[in-house]
Amino acid sequence: MTSPITKHKQKPKTQKTVPWSVIVLDDPVNLQAYVTMVFKKVFGYSQTKAEMLMMEVHTMGRSVVWTGAREKAEFYVQQLHTWQLQTTMEKVV
């Protein structure tokens, strides 16, 4: 009697998904109330959170407004560009 050969399926090597940050940069044109409104519309943030992020953009010159998968980060950047906000994305290190 032969023992059955058991094949062990090798787990595929999962590539660790690197998160990306969506970053809004300050500019001298876009109004604070407008930037707050855009954050609420694009991300569904509360007034308080949207204002906090807007103030960070205003005082620090930039703010990380969202972090997550690259594809979704690109989608958000595209949305923010449509609203004419200076936006970029960076890999989280």
Next chain:
Amino acid sequence: MAASNDYGESSMTLTPTLEGGLVIEPGSEKDWQVLQMISRDSGRSAYLAESLAGLMIEDSEWEEYVVPDLTSSFDRQSSYVAVTIEEARKHGEQVIFVKPKHAEQWYGAVNQARLALEARYKLSKLDDLEGAPDEMRSAYFRDRFYLMLQSMLLEYVMGETSHY
């Protein structure tokens, strides 16, 4: 509540409507010319789309996939405002109504104009108008009017309190 903007000899009135919109009432030929400058000041829509793309990481292929859509979107805003103003002039209307459903188009077109003026003249860094060239002074006053129009749109039509 109404707001007027003075630049030189003329003034323009902006008044919120009971329906949640805004009425723009040009008081003179000069005012109409200022309104017509909104789309002219915006310049090439592709410029804004390309400058935003310049902020993106190199391998994003933004130029190829996103810039054309952004350019079309900016073009639509700018064209809508230009056509609305032209039609109002053509039909001898005294005022222009901005309905709530068109507020974002107006805001976007005016924002494009202000972004383009800032890129061209660096108005935010202008300390003193004295001695500034006429072209820059004129751009400065248009920018102030555009800013007021945006603030009124935000506060009375788009429902956001404006502070800048």
